[in-house]
Amino acid sequence: MRLIPHDGTQAMGEFRRYPGCRLLIACAACSWSKAYDPELIIDRLRALKSGGHATRVVDVAKRVQWTCPACGRLRWRAQFAWPPQLSPREAKRLADRYRN
Numbered sequence: 001m002r003l004i005p006h007d008g009t010q011a012m013g014e015f016r017r018y019p020g021c022r023l024l025i026a027c028a029a030c031s032w033s034k035a036y037d038p039e040l041i042i043d044r045l046r047a048l049k050s051g052g053h054a055t056r057v058v059d060v061a062k063r064v065q066w067t068c069p070a071c072g073r074l075r076w077r078a079q080f081a082w083p084p085q086l087s088p089r090e091a092k093r094l095a096d097r098y099r100n
């Protein structure tokens with residue numbers, strides 16, 4: 001994954017500025033990580049009535065309640081990142097989709 005540098009204060013809805021990106025939830029203690037589709041996270045926040053597009057990325061990390069499967073701690077960071085397999089063509093397709 002290629003991290004998209006940011007301090008985490010951006011809203012979840014801003015994932016649209018980075019077509020095809022994922023939200024990478026990473027353990028701050030051992031760097032184990034897992035990537036999620038930002039749209040699914042927003043759907044879930046809305047379903048739980050606990051947030052949505054305006055929820056900040058840092059607050060998504062704070063809401064993660066499970067401990068790290070690698071080291072057992074509960075210290076998560078969240079950041080938008082590009083999946084390695086995203087081709088320029090796919091990025092363009094997604095950019096066009098979000099524009100409409």
Ligand SMILES: [Zn+2]
Pocket residue numbers: 027028029030031032068069070071072073
């Ligand atoms: Zn860990």
